[in-house]
Amino acid sequence: MPTSFTRPGYACADHFLDVPLDHGDPAGPTIQVYAREVVAPGRRDDDLPWLLFLQGGPGNRAPRPGAMPAAWLERALRDYRVLLLDQRGTGRSTPANRQTLPADPKAAAEYLRHFRADSIVRDAELLRRHLIGDRPWSVLGQSFGGFCSVTYLSIAPEGLSEAFITGGLPSLTATPDDWYRAAYRRIAAANECYFARYPEDQDAARRIAAHLDENDERLPGGERLTARRFQTIGIGLGHSVQFDNLHYLLEEAFISGGRLSDTFLRGVDGIVSFAAQPLYALIHEACVSNGMASNWAAARVLAEFPEFEPQAEPFRFLGETILPFLFEEDPALVPLRECADLVAAHEWPALYDAERLASTTVPVTAAVYYDDMYVDREMSMATASVIPGIRTWVTSEYAHNGLSADANVLDRLIALRRGDR
Incomplete structure (x- = not known):
């Protein structure tokens, strides 16, 4: 049973799940992933849609409610039950660092081949089935979390009901x-x-x-x-x-x-x-x-x-x-x-499937920051042109951290999704 606690504004519950280190070898070694469920205290028993949050990085743990800037979270809790995933290797998931990686460099490098977006998405799919069965959920991807969201749309779109992306539309073709x-x-x-x-x-x-x-x-x-x-x-x-x-x-x-x-x-x-x-x-x-x-x-x-x-x-x-x-x-x-x-x-496999992205029916809304230092605007817009029906909001009002700094960013994306803008 998950442990839980309540603090002003948030009711939280912990979830741990053992997942394959290599999703191509389900019977092989496992690691543990951790996610924190967050809901408005008065809505714990409501049948709310789930929103998976994928943090920027790579290698960053999910935000801790009340301890890190996350202006979007309050807005999200008006409509969703939020799941804050510590992506594999981070936070309370099985850590990957100098203290835990294999001492042999070759073994450590082979281990790290399973820590990109494709593995994170497959972890998310196992969590989704564990928590809500066959029901799809929403995803909110910030920065690298947006890269993961595009990978999600490429390899498991059936798991998504909608996708919100902020400062995180990756290039599909750039070296x-x-x-x-x-x-x-x-x-x-x-x-x-x-x-x-x-x-x-x-x-x-x-x-x-x-x-x-x-x-x-x-x-x-x-x-x-x-x-x-x-x-x-x-x-x-x-x-x-x-x-x-x-x-x-x-x-x-x-x-x-x-x-x-x-x-x-x-x-x-x-x-x-x-x-x-x-x-x-x-x-x-x-x-x-x-x-x-x-x-x-x-x-x-x-x-x-x-x-x-x-x-x-x-x-x-x-x-x-x-x-x-x-x-x-x-x-x-x-x-x-x-x-x-x-x-x-290492010669890495592809993360994105342009053909599958071009045929997706998942509604996608994305904030593209005009002067983003981390993610190239023109590359982002080239990717947006491949995804049918995507609604993009290009803005110079916010820097890369707009989502955590101002709840209006998520509010704007939700409004675009619902056709209110």
């Missing part, structure tokens, strides 16, 4: 090189916007990078902070609040004597460490490898953009790009370097 080439252009544009708002931070960032080249500064985990790792604190620049957060962090970088402050180093560590989400680093490129190997595409393509060199003028932060040096400098990733090389070299 990893195409993806990261477009990504670096968007990251450069985000840097321009950031430094236009806080022009004095250009000097601050350049001074910090130069200081790190000449001085041994240590993060709380004990490792040296390098200029190139400092650059990666730009990973959050596609979220509405991160411009300000980054500025306030840089404000407190130095103390008297010219050393970096503990406050700054602690704040940097909270951004650049992958201890809480190692899967993000391990399979990020795999999630844009639709029928091919990535072979460290982000690093290869970076050579085409010398303006991102740490010593370049003007200084630029990096964004959502996983580079091999992270597996040399982040203690949570160092033991996984050889495994990561094997994952990067």
Whole structure:
């Protein structure tokens, strides 16, 4: 029986389910997936439709009600019983990290071949049948969760009654090189916007990078902070609040004597460490490898953009790009370097079926953020053109985190689904 608790605004129940590690081998080893059911307290006994939420990532656990920004959840609970899935390898599902993966790099890489969207969708299908039998349910996919939703439409559309996607329509045809080439252009544009708002931070960032080249500064985990790792604190620049957060962090970088402050180093560590989400680093490129190997595409393509060199003028932060040096400098990733090389070299099967998408009858509504740093607008619209009947809302009002920041995003998509807009 699931355990349950009630807090103001939410009645929650826990669900655990054993699933095959490899869905192609149902009799083989199993792992456990966890999902939290959330319903408005006064509606626990109502026969509500279910809404599966697929979190962005990869490698991020589902939001915790009341503990993480999730403006959409209150809106969803007006109409749905929500299921917050910790995607395999994350949160309370069987974890995949340096402490739990096989010590042998080859065995670890083989294990990680089962942690992309196709496996997540098949986990969801087993959960659906476990919880509600043959009834289809709704899905809400944010960012990488949107990629998973498109995979769902490709391989198990019979499980869906409708799909809502925010900032997460993937390309059906782009190679990893195409993806990261477009990504670096968007990251450069985000840097321009950031430094236009806080022009004095250009000097601050350049001074910090130069200081790190000449001085041994240590993060709380004990490792040296390098200029190139400092650059990666730009990973959050596609979220509405991160411009300000980054500025306030840089404000407190130095103390008297010219050393970096503990406050700054602690704040940097909270951004650049992958201890809480190692899967993000391990399979990020795999999630844009639709029928091919990535072979460290982000690093290869970076050579085409010398303006991102740490010593370049003007200084630029990096964004959502996983580079091999992270597996040399982040203690949570160092033991996984050889495994990561094997994952990067793996020839991945296709995630999407364009023909099946073109024949889907599942109603789909999608928010496409015009200046999204993480997901390319033009690629998203090309995918939308393949899905019949999809209703897209292209907006520059929100950044990539619009769904968690403002309940109106989900409300707008529900209205589009119902024909109210």
